[in-house]
Amino acid sequence: MALPSQKTELVRDTSLDDWELVGSGGFGCVYKARHKDWGIYVAIKILHKGVRSCNNHLHHSSPLTKLCVEANHMDEAASEFVLRRYGTYQGYLSGKETSMQHGLVMEFMRKGSVESLQEELSGPPPWPLAFRLAHQVALGMTFLHSKNLVHGDLKPSNVLLNVDLNAKLADFGLSRVSTSASNSSRETTGVIEGSYKYMPPEAFEASYEPVRAFDRYSYGILLWSILMGKEPYPWADYTHVKLRIPEGDRPCCKEIDKMKLKVEGLEALVDLMKRCWDESPSKRPTFKECFEVTENIFSKHEKGIHMVVGEVLTKLESPNSYLSSWASNVPPQTPEQSEPNDTVDFDFRKQDSVSGSTKIMSNEDKAKFVDKNRAKLIQNVTEVMAITKELGEMVHPEAYLCVEDKQKTTQDKMRVLYSRTLRSGGVAVKAAFYDALKKHHPKLVERLGGYF
Template sequence: MALPRGAGVPVVRREHLGGEWQEVGRGGFGRVYRARHKDLRMDVAVKVLNDNASHFVFKEASFMDLASNEFVLRVLGTYKGPGGERGLVTEYMRRGSIESLQKALSGPPPWPLAFRLAHQIALAMDFLHHKNFVHLDLKPNNILLNDTLNARLADFGLSTVSRSVEMNSTNMQTGPRGTYPYMPPEAFDAKYEPVRAFDLYSYGILLWSIFTGREPYQGALFSLVELRITEGDRPRCEDLLGLQVVGISDLVSLMKNCWDKDPHKRPHFKDCLKITERLFPEHSNGIQRAITEVLARLESSNQQGITKLNDVEGQRSVCDGASLSISGETMSRKAEFVDHHKPTIIQRVSNALAIAEELGSKVHSEIYCNIRAKKTNQDRVRELYCTTLRSGGERVKAAFYDALKKHEFDLMQDLEN
């Protein structure tokens, strides 16, 4: 199935976008900004891609345009900047994603909202599969939320036209695609060709994450996660089954059916919808109250963030005339720490891939591929020091320090004591 070139995807140039651009996200693909579309008179999200990812612009925009649906993020055009930079312009979702919601709530959303999200994602994916597309990257960060916390499926960068598993070997993919905690066991085979069953597996893991508020296999190395998944290990459901929640046992059964090791035994999304359509009405009476409570929590969290920012700005003004601001002093201290403890950090880091992923766009995609190809954590961290940390300066070293604090707690405690 060929994609029609230029179908429904206009070009949006810099002069069409006014206001001060606000960065709202970043990753290995590039950065996302909030801007104001002058003609449409609405806030939009501008996803500006790194040079190495810019060739995905038209493909992703075409998939999103063809997959236009109530629960799919609406693409408004491709972006072309004055310096030749490329990207996508979409509607702006100011409530973030399921991932950011989990962080704000420090856990799962209220049950009515969780059941509604499960149903809406199934609706979006059923529509996508009817269009003969597979998404290949279902995860909390790729489910955005509108002002009333309805789901919007996003990030079609890995999407492709679904094919039969009986493909000629010359058309096979060269390696695994997606986010590895959400990838099915068969996808770790370098010769795997993505089919719809991939998305069903990811949906099962995504449901578990939504209803527990946790990330699967959190902090585990890629090699360990790959081994656990391929050997049949899945997230634990005992805590969910112990809850007195209407429909939770049916939902857990759906999760387990979706993440079955045999892709042929996984249900289709039309089968998932039969279950979510039955479960959500059991909780629909509480949906408005749940939304009101969550929005209040989010507003409170945002206000606290603004207060903290104002406090920091106030501290900076007190230091007027000093040679360095507070943030500058902190950055220098972190960079010095990273340089001083280089041998120990290289020797003892156990989550090198997680740290590289945490650095996001600060690690060039080619360097990231080189890091993943290394067989030991020591070689991976050594590669980071020789490339990204050497050229990135104090700001990147400070980000590396923060990633170490998050993923190497015991190591950092030893080094700082």
């Protein structure tokens, strides 16, 4: 059964080539592919293998139904700051596939997401870009809410960036008008992967059904993440966040507060951020109020945006280059300074809370740890050569040459090790990296929540 496509085209596998996997999750996979006739690269969001309709009838909660809903919502919310849908996909991903695959055909955002930008910069973007991102997200959400849609999963990985680092909202898999954003994820995972840190306190109630105030809270946490260049509560799991957020805990603002009077407009944005994550849904400002604030702030920095974007793009393309000091938001921490500074600071426990037995990390757990803590490891790992020798032939030759280069900083070496070896090496290589890291940096592994 093909997805509905009243306003957009049906794209078949024969129209696409140069496929490349760029992301995956519990719902499906996202590929980059070139459309032969259009001459451009597009993003293809595909359901996991085996997900299809039964007797031409869709189960109400099936992933295919959700994909149809996402397609309709993308069409309703079409705007400059929302990811555009070109059509729907139908076809076979490889010669070995025997079942028809379905998906969405969307514009391809060449510079990833706010989350990947934070990882590449190992921190926040320069002030003009940070303020523009805040403003563009507010504009996109204003339009979304004007259509009576609730996004339900507003976070850094769902704010995508085009070639000029302009932001567009994406992933409407949880977007809806009146159904629960929390139940859909719990059906398959038991918790909301990554998203629970952006949920308002009232959303942890089992009977909660999200309204617009849900997104307003998420926007507040997103603003903090943009300004700080990292995720909130990195040491806290779902259970701890669920316990503490309703009690009033929020991300720590000590570093931001120190800079409020030094950066024009920052104090107003911090005030907006804190109003957005207010415990009372009725006290959270509408997105119209939000974009009025962010528009005023960005206008004070708009003249510097082109220079800053150029500088950031150079940094992304040449890891050895540096952002000018005036553009930096938060000074990078040294290993000695790097301590947990969030209000909710929970370590992942090394022992099972019931049996008291020691947990053993699987290779998948180790790989997840390496991916999750990329920015922190780049900042703090100093024994790069020792770890590289432990990995041996697993390390890409170009990465090995970089690690041997005495002119390069340890951070540069770690970035290359990630990009050339760990990113493409799979679970086994990341697990081996974790074991080497544990041997040479045991205290760092423990501080970041790892265990043996």
